[in-house]
Amino acid sequence: MRATDWKAQGAGLLISMSAAAGAAAQAPAAEAPSTEAPSTKAAAASPLPEQLQDFDAYVDAVRKQFEVPGIAVAIVKDGRVVLERGFGVREAGKPEPVDAHTLFAIASNTKAFTAASLSILADEGKLSLDDRVIDHLPWFRMADPYVTREMRLRDLLAHRSGLGLGAGDLLYWPGTDYSNEDVARRLAHVPLTGGFRGQYAYDNILYGVAQLVVEKASGQSYRDFLAERIFKPLGMDETRYNADALRGADKIASGHAKADFKDLQVAPRMTWSNVAGAGGLYSSVHDMGKWMRAQLDGGVYGRDGDKELRLFSAKRQREMWSVVTPMPIAEPLVPELAPVKPNFAGYGEGWQLTDYRGEKLVWHTGGWPGMVSRVTLVPAHKLGVVVLTNAELGGAFQAVTMRALDAYLGAPKTDWNAAYAAALAKSRGKADEDWAKHLKARDARSKPSLPLSGYAGAYRDPWYGDVFIEQAGSKLRLRFGRTKDLTGELSHWQHDTFIVRWDQRWLNADAFLNFALTPDGKVRELRMEAVSPLTDFSFDFQDLRLAPVAASEAKAGS
Numbered sequence: 001m002r003a004t005d006w007k008a009q010g011a012g013l014l015i016s017m018s019a020a021a022g023a024a025a026q027a028p029a030a031e032a033p034s035t036e037a038p039s040t041k042a043a044a045a046s047p048l049p050e051q052l053q054d055f056d057a058y059v060d061a062v063r064k065q066f067e068v069p070g071i072a073v074a075i076v077k078d079g080r081v082v083l084e085r086g087f088g089v090r091e092a093g094k095p096e097p098v099d100a101h102t103l104f105a106i107a108s109n110t111k112a113f114t115a116a117s118l119s120i121l122a123d124e125g126k127l128s129l130d131d132r133v134i135d136h137l138p139w140f141r142m143a144d145p146y147v148t149r150e151m152r153l154r155d156l157l158a159h160r161s162g163l164g165l166g167a168g169d170l171l172y173w174p175g176t177d178y179s180n181e182d183v184a185r186r187l188a189h190v191p192l193t194g195g196f197r198g199q200y201a202y203d204n205i206l207y208g209v210a211q212l213v214v215e216k217a218s219g220q221s222y223r224d225f226l227a228e229r230i231f232k233p234l235g236m237d238e239t240r241y242n243a244d245a246l247r248g249a250d251k252i253a254s255g256h257a258k259a260d261f262k263d264l265q266v267a268p269r270m271t272w273s274n275v276a277g278a279g280g281l282y283s284s285v286h287d288m289g290k291w292m293r294a295q296l297d298g299g300v301y302g303r304d305g306d307k308e309l310r311l312f313s314a315k316r317q318r319e320m321w322s323v324v325t326p327m328p329i330a331e332p333l334v335p336e337l338a339p340v341k342p343n344f345a346g347y348g349e350g351w352q353l354t355d356y357r358g359e360k361l362v363w364h365t366g367g368w369p370g371m372v373s374r375v376t377l378v379p380a381h382k383l384g385v386v387v388l389t390n391a392e393l394g395g396a397f398q399a400v401t402m403r404a405l406d407a408y409l410g411a412p413k414t415d416w417n418a419a420y421a422a423a424l425a426k427s428r429g430k431a432d433e434d435w436a437k438h439l440k441a442r443d444a445r446s447k448p449s450l451p452l453s454g455y456a457g458a459y460r461d462p463w464y465g466d467v468f469i470e471q472a473g474s475k476l477r478l479r480f481g482r483t484k485d486l487t488g489e490l491s492h493w494q495h496d497t498f499i500v501r502w503d504q505r506w507l508n509a510d511a512f513l514n515f516a517l518t519p520d521g522k523v524r525e526l527r528m529e530a531v532s533p534l535t536d537f538s539f540d541f542q543d544l545r546l547a548p549v550a551a552s553e554a555k556a557g558s
Contacts, residue, residue: 048083051407059087062399062417066424068391070098070253074285075404076296076384081289090390091254091266100286101238102251104388107279107366109288109375112295112320113230114207114277115157115350117214117222119316120229126217129154129319129349136213141188147196156210157349158324159202162192168205169538170464172275174369174507176482180274184209189463191543200327200347204278204538211277222276230311234294234301236287242280243271252282253390255370259505261534267370267392267506279366285386288375292384295362295377320349321362321379327352333426336419339411340402357409365394367536369506374401383408395420431534438531446494450523452476455498455515458554459526459546466554467526467546478513481554499531508532509539523548 048055059071070088074081086098121127133140133151142148147162155161168190170176171183178186187205194201211222218225223241231239240246246269255267272280283291294301299317302309323346332338342354342361351362363376373388374397385404387397399416406414448455456471466481469490478500480486488502488510496515510531518524528541 049407051403051413052083055083055403056085056087058403058417059085059400062396063088065399065417065421066391066393066396068389068393068396069256070102070390071396071400072098072100072102072104072253072285072388073400073404074100074289074292074384074386076289076292076382077408078382079293079297081293084286084289086285090252092256092264096251098253098390099251101284102253102388103238103240103246103282103284104253104373104390105243105255105279105366105368105371106281106283106288106373106375106388107368107371108204109364109366109373110277110279110281111157111207112350112364112375113226113281114210114214115320116230116312117225118153118157118210119312119320119349121214121217123313123316127153127213129157133209133213136216137184137209139185140209141185143188143190143192144196147192150196153210153213154324154349155197156206156213159200159347160197160325161201161203161206162194162196162198163190163201163203163205164193164540164543165201165203166537166540167191167193167201167203167543168463169203169540170480170483170544171205172208172272173204173538174483174485175270175272176274177484178274178482180208180212180276183274184212186463186465191463197325200325202537204275207278208275211275214277226281233309233311234287234290236283236290238284238287240282242273242276243269243282244273246282251284253371253388255368256391257370257506257508258392259508261508261532263505265506270369279368283388285388288386288388289384292375292377292386296379296382296384321351321353322348323353324348333423334419336422339414356405357411359409365397367392367394373397376401376405378405378409381408393424395424427534431532434533435531443494448492449496449517450515450521454521455523457523458549458551460549460554461544461546464544466549467544468554500528507539509535511535511539511541 063071069092070090072086075083084100086100086102088098090096090098090102118129122129131153133153142151168187171178171186183205214225215222226241246252257265257267259265294311298314299310299312300308301311325347327345327347329342329345332341340356345354352364354361359378359380361376361378363374366373370392371390372392372394376385385401387400389396399420402416452471455476456469459467468479468481470477476490478488478490485504486502488500490498490500493499493512496517498513499510500513501510511528512531514527515523516525526546528544530539530541
């Protein structure tokens, strides 16, 4: 989702396939041997292309370059799993190795499962992707009445709603106590910053709405629907619905983030039941290989005599893999990444669509606290590659994916490890330049206009809810009412601007707070924005419009 979605697909970053899936790198991982677990004897016997003969050494070099404790990879070719392998360890400093059955959060790679769920129901005549959302959820509202009336189910999947990048993500990110329906209902107050169907802007929150549509049309919980209609038919026995469904016997990778972009920490394990349709699943490359095979076979997963067993129709798959929303194509961060710049780019239904060396790619990435991943399909070659990692740098999964694609597409052997490392270095350099500009513009001798008590109080945003600034002696602390991890201490920056430094340093999301005052010296409004451009876009602080409210009113509405 982070796409950190990432959560997600952040505009040009993913299109150029150039930078990190978040800002954090990881500390060096303890070494562990590669663990190969072919799913069939045929897979074990299948010769790998020449470029993959040194694949173990290559992936280990990628792990070292990007300081990733563990990586798992599966490759599907012509209906067979030809490689399933783990590299490194599940958690830095511990000996348990990653293998093909190790579970990772796949985050926004969940979106394709949500699109498939709607397709299954469409094939059964229980809905159409052209249905209006309000036909299924009569209470559904967007901030604009026209968008509310015209929003179709397909629009939920295609990132063209008029919401800004990551808008509303603070309703679930990095973990709130709102329910799935609470999140969806609060969309009515999330501002639309673009035209409806006018441009691409990645969001997560509408996939949570899509999840509710699946539940309404099927009469099942989303968890039960996935288990019965997708996981069971495909034999995806290792896939789990959110972290709270993980079992004691599961082999589970721990995510890793660098607090303050430098100090390694194990990121906490989270569950996002309030937006599970956008990014809640945990899976292994063993199970994801089964998912890729069904996708590459047009939705077919087996036969019963002469009858094909299908998840969804070929027609629905063509539509999922067709461009709904054109996407901007950014210039690569560094010249070394010029070969991956696509000629076209668009978003379908739960999938990103681009080209590489003349071949259509159907792919997606996923980002979660401490874990990022990529699933890539090349339909014309019946090729699928999944890379799961337990660190927050996308350069690692990009470098591994591109090596595998080149091997099967007959492309020249390229040092993608070095190319993505150069892109990472440049993105970090730009972040340093950005901070230097802030320092240069700062009037460090300025004083706040008010005593600290003048800034303390309860504040409310129409879509998020209540935020509290509390005075403790000579300090101010900020607390988001529905998000336990968003608690931190304020320090004065300049004039009526402060910086909040979160207690949970792995968040890497410190933010400026700017107070606007009335002519009488009272706080009229509080605005926020992330300090670093490396902060994940799901921290959409800039969309908050926080106004003071009476303490008694805030307590009732928190």
